[in-house]
Amino acid sequence: MNIKKFALASLAVAGLIFLGCKAGQSYGENEIGLRKSTLFNEDAKIERIDYSGKAAGESELIERAFENAPPMISHNVEDMLPITKENNSCTSCHLPGVAEAVAATPMPKSHFYNFRDNVDMKENMDETRFNCVICHATQVSATPLVENKFTPDFRKENGNIKSNLLDVINEGVN
Numbered sequence: 168m169n170i171k172k173f174a175l176a177s178l179a180v181a182g183l184i185f186l187g188c189k190a191g192q193s194y195g196e197n198e199i200g201l202r203k204s205t206l207f208n209e210d211a212k213i214e215r216i217d218y219s220g221k222a223a224g225e226s227e228l229i230e231r232a233f234e235n236a237p238p239m240i241s242h243n244v245e246d247m248l249p250i251t252k253e254n255n256s257c258t259s260c261h262l263p264g265v266a267e268a269v270a271a272t273p274m275p276k277s278h279f280y281n282f283r284d285n286v287d288m289k290e291n292m293d294e295t296r297f298n299c300v301i302c303h304a305t306q307v308s309a310t311p312l313v314e315n316k317f318t319p320d321f322r323k324e325n326g327n328i329k330s331n332l333l334d335v336i337n338e339g340v341n
């Protein structure tokens with residue numbers, strides 16, 4: 168598509184959106200967010216947080232959402248959060264070496280690699296991995312607010328239960 172045609176098409180789409188908004192109903196500030204309450208303060212919560220999962224060592228692993236997705240935390244995290252500079256209980260079980268002894272999944276090779284400077288950190292965890300829960304989600308029994316129809320495709324047979332990001336990260340890159 169040349170630039171002129173693209174500009175015309177964009178105008179048409181913008182026009183349709185404009186008309187659509189005018190014809191449809193308007194929404195109040197209480198209806199826009201998932202919380203269904205005012206967006207102007209932080210008092211409302213979506214749902215009571217209740218980490219009712221089983222204790223570490225007793226839980227069942229949850230299948231990965233897609234290839235190399237960060238696995239969900241299958242166990243309770245009571246008394247493990249917040250992670251602070253002085254205290255990170257996650258590493259006390261998940262660092263390779265310890266993990267095997269407590270039957271936890273060891274942290275993968277990607278967590279011991281500095282992607283910014285391209286440095287293999289060997290047995291030292293890269294500091295960007297310190298706060299596990301920015302990527303690994305705790306579990307709550309709650310009905311999803313929005314239905315999700317995504318179904319993942321795994322290229323490797325065990326891709327739904329194993330990670331290997333560091334081995335495949337350069338696939339397709341020349």
Ligand code: HEC
Binds near residue numbers: 224242257270
């Ligand atoms: C007392 C040891 C212990 C602590 C502390 C711990 N875990 Fe675990 N974790 C386990 C064990 C054992 C499993 C395997 C499932 C089971 O047996 O419950 C596991 C499973 C997991 C999994 C799923 C891995 C997979 O392959 O699907 C993730 C993710 C995880 N833990 C993250 C964390 C995070 C993040 C923290 C800190 C908030 C944490 N764990 C603290 C022992 C622990």
Ligand code: HEC
Binds near residue numbers: 275
């Ligand atoms: C920046 C996001 C991020 C942070 C922070 C992070 N992880 Fe991960 N983690 C991932 C992703 C993505 C994967 C899966 C892909 C991979 O790296 O191989 C993963 C995989 C894992 C696995 C599964 C390993 C396997 O062999 O299947 C474990 C266990 C794990 N992480 C534990 C931790 C713990 C414990 C921490 C904190 C000390 C942590 N992670 C911090 C993103 C993160």
